[in-house]
Amino acid sequence: METASAVKAVLEVRGLVKAYGDTRAVDGISFAIPPGICFGLLGPNGAGKTTTIEVIEDILPLTAGEILYRGRPRTPAFKREIGVQFQHTTLLDFLTVREMLATFQAFYDIRSGIDELSALCRLEDILEQYADRISGGQKQRMLLALALVNDPKLVFLDEPSTGLDPQARRNLWDIVLDIKARGKTVVLTTHYMEEAQHLCDEVAIMDHGRIIAQGAPDALIRRHCRGTTVVLPRGVLPSSPDRLGLQWRAAGENVIVETEEINACLKTLMDRSVDLNDVIIHSPNLEDVFLKLTGRKLRD
Numbered sequence: 001m002e003t004a005s006a007v008k009a010v011l012e013v014r015g016l017v018k019a020y021g022d023t024r025a026v027d028g029i030s031f032a033i034p035p036g037i038c039f040g041l042l043g044p045n046g047a048g049k050t051t052t053i054e055v056i057e058d059i060l061p062l063t064a065g066e067i068l069y070r071g072r073p074r075t076p077a078f079k080r081e082i083g084v085q086f087q088h089t090t091l092l093d094f095l096t097v098r099e100m101l102a103t104f105q106a107f108y109d110i111r112s113g114i115d116e117l118s119a120l121c122r123l124e125d126i127l128e129q130y131a132d133r134i135s136g137g138q139k140q141r142m143l144l145a146l147a148l149v150n151d152p153k154l155v156f157l158d159e160p161s162t163g164l165d166p167q168a169r170r171n172l173w174d175i176v177l178d179i180k181a182r183g184k185t186v187v188l189t190t191h192y193m194e195e196a197q198h199l200c201d202e203v204a205i206m207d208h209g210r211i212i213a214q215g216a217p218d219a220l221i222r223r224h225c226r227g228t229t230v231v232l233p234r235g236v237l238p239s240s241p242d243r244l245g246l247q248w249r250a251a252g253e254n255v256i257v258e259t260e261e262i263n264a265c266l267k268t269l270m271d272r273s274v275d276l277n278d279v280i281i282h283s284p285n286l287e288d289v290f291l292k293l294t295g296r297k298l299r300d
Ligand SMILES: Nc1ncnc2c1ncn2[C@@H]1O[C@H](COP(=O)(O)OP(=O)(O)OP(=O)(O)O)[C@@H](O)[C@H]1O
Pocket: 020, 023, 024, 025, 043, 044, 045, 046, 047, 048, 049, 050, 051, 052, 191
């Protein structure tokens, strides 16, 4: 049987640096992605996620480091073999969705069938519509289909659900999971921790061009956060949280308490007449991991 360590990474990045003058947008990052997983680069705006994948996609030249595809340096064929969904793509509004897919397909020797693509990306009902007449969610699904026209084994999605409403985002997530279920390896960037948690088998959390934590979402949460998180606006506390005997840390205007004794913690607050309507209680998530490591929120 093949052991995990014997499975060759689809993509390996070693000591990658991308500098613009004195700014290191990507500052020496390394990771290896085994086949068939969804790997997420998670981080706040400006963390270096887009730069990282654009360097890997060979759209931007690297400053230093090494990128291996199936164990070897990328060849010119690499670009034809991968699928890329950009954050912004200029669409040809005078074409229908079907014509757009056919136009993009024509660039490649290996092609996915349009019926198969439209079923996968839920485009059946809009194939004959013009690209400027479709909704934001439909457009995003079409961009996903365009990234798959060459039947790639490795697919890059840059902030795939940015700007979508919650329902459209969920629909998109279902499609990403279907893409993965077809054996493709997915690399995505996101600043939505729910997205990373829902879709990714492994995440690298980036900040200021560096990876500050990496692993399976559940394992990262277990490693960095314990118990239940209680978030209180500082103003609702009658006195310093120290005087209440709480283990706490500050996060902007909020006080964060992590406790393995949630009942005792809430009783302390109620005894001091803190209105629990002002209190947010949740199990720790990747947002908490980021907060713990940086003292900042992923999104303002
Ligand atoms: N062409 C460029 N010239 C100079 N600096 C750049 C350039 N492109 C990106 N940067 C800087 O590199 C850093 C990383 O940017 P990048 O777009 O990769 O971040 P990101 O994590 O993808 O953020 P976002 O979610 O906003 O896209 C930022 O500080 C950005 O200002």
